Amino acid sequence: MKVQKITQPATIASMEDWGSVEGLPGTGSIGLSGLQKVIPGKEDIDTGIFECGVGSYRRSVKQAEIMHFLNGNGSFTPDGEETIHFKPGDSLFFEANTEGTWVIENTMRKLYVIFDAS
Template identity: 30%
Template structure:
């Protein structure tokens, strides 16, 4: 493979299982695990795979994120805004100013790409 193209491998056994900074469980007992599978040469962008079980978190973002949902269903509701339901095959972006809930209604697997500050 080229040194300028990275193909994601299947996630391994080395998952991170702590909740993301700024994410607080608000309903149920959801769990998450994720793998940072690639970082840009300058460290300003990370990408990988994230999985979660049903339940709800209130999330406060500090970085831009692009998501491609592979499995599951999420209802994302910005504080004071309308809910957005995303399903397998959907791609979406979350701005670093987002604050609101992520309600995982079916077990989720997504690929993510985050632009760090």
């Protein structure tokens, strides 16, 4: 199938349990879920919907990433740079090897594309 559709991604009630990430001190474990889409012939591109609960954690993705927020709000502080706040409707573009700290104030859901930018 050349075109895959995700109907109303902001309101999908049931997504796959993707486990959890250990939050920064004082946050505890943060639940993760999502819905991954595979592009045939381009399995090295990770795309779909990602959702995480409230808390603060370090970004661990090493590839470049494009994301568009559907729900939630919070911030991302790249190491050594100013904090960037986000809300539904915002999009962020990450260079490869961008490290920093997420602070999720309300459960966040985003559409994402992770890819090798080299």
